[in-house]
Amino acid sequence: MSLLPLAIDLVLALTLLWLAWRALTSPDLFRAVVLFIALGLVLGLVWVRLDAVDIALAEIALGAGVTGALLLAALAKLQPAESQTDEVAMMAPIALRLPIALLLIALLTGLGLVVWQLWVPAPGLSNLVDARLDEAGVAYPVTAVLLNFRGYDTLLELAVLLLALIGVWSLSTAPHLGDEEPEPALAALSRLLAPLMILVAAYLVWVGAYAPGGAFQAGSVLGAAGVLLRLSGWRLSLSATGWPLRLVLVLGVAVFAFIGLAVIGFGQPLLGYPQGWAKPAILTIELAATLSIGAILAALFIGGRP
Structure with missing residues (x-):
């Protein structure tokens, strides 16, 4: 065995x-x-x-x-x-294949050496994370690192994702979405799976405090639900494609930045949560980030500003 x-x-x-x-x-x-x-x-x-x-x-x-x-x-x-x-x-021309092959062999050799070095034990930062985990507000080390100890990185990742959507929207408007009836099987499947995917996303947000999960995983599931609904013919109403949609898109970055700046008034550094407030702050950030990530991914699939 x-x-x-x-x-x-x-x-x-x-x-x-x-x-x-x-x-x-x-x-x-x-x-x-x-x-x-x-x-x-x-x-x-x-x-x-x-x-x-x-x-x-x-x-x-x-x-x-x-x-x-x-x-x-x-x-x-x-x-x-x-x-x-x-x-x-x-x-490709035969004369070009040999240099490409040599380059790929060199790259493969370098990657092999790097992987071989990984077998050497390294202390890492796990001990430091475990020593400060009680102050992080969550019991899961990955969430503590992403939302507390290295919150700058996560905030910038959300901002980059939002900028990517702004870049897509700046190129063109959304393609014409016809009113044709979707396939009956796809429509039935979306009605069955979409509520389940939304429930899974909510679970991933909550469980991220003490087990694998979190905003990016939950947001990606929520975005996949949006893609599935769009493929089945579902569309937002015209009134919802204006400021309500844009509010949801910027919600994650806005809430993250607001909380990170607000703690300065309590004598804390930027993104340094006060003692006892870390858990509700992280949960609020993750809820907002989940909605934004899901909406941005679904909007990227549509491929243009509404």
Whole structure:
């Protein structure tokens, strides 16, 4: 039985390499996107095997789910002539293949050396995090690092995500959304799955205080629910696409920045929560960030300002 975990890891590693190679070399764009989504799902299993459940949740929801939907949406907007790649045109000249192969071999050798160095035990910062966990307001170390000890990074990540949507909106308006009836099976599936996905998102926000979860995982699930609803024909009313939608989009950054600045009035540094107020502050930030992340991801899928 001791060989079973090793066999599972070997199968996952070989499957991951095969999917990556097939996704990069496939001349058919649709097949490449499907292989990319499968790659994200298998990569999530690899992160689970490495005991990084938080990264696994984000990879499956964002890397495979939302990103796969964005790639499929982009592929659907290509002209038929653009989406069909000429296999002859894709063939690189023979004189160019050798330098590319040598470059890839050097890169692979460097990555192999880095991975080999990872076997050397490193102290890391886990001891420091555990020593201050009682002051963090949450019992889960990852959430404590992301929302308390290194809140600057998380705030900037939310701001970058919002700026990405602003960039998309600055390019064009949203494409015309027809009034055609959606497929009955897809409409029924969305009515069944969307409420469940919203419930899962709420659970991930709450459980993030003491177990794998949090705003980014919950927001990605909420964004996937929005994508599913959009595919089934559901749309926001015109009155909701104005300031209410924009309020939700900026809510995460605004609440995070407001709380981070408000604590200065209590004699604390920027994003330094007062003793006893860390837990409600983190929960408030995560609730706001979840709504913003979900709305931004769904808006990115639509691909234009309403």
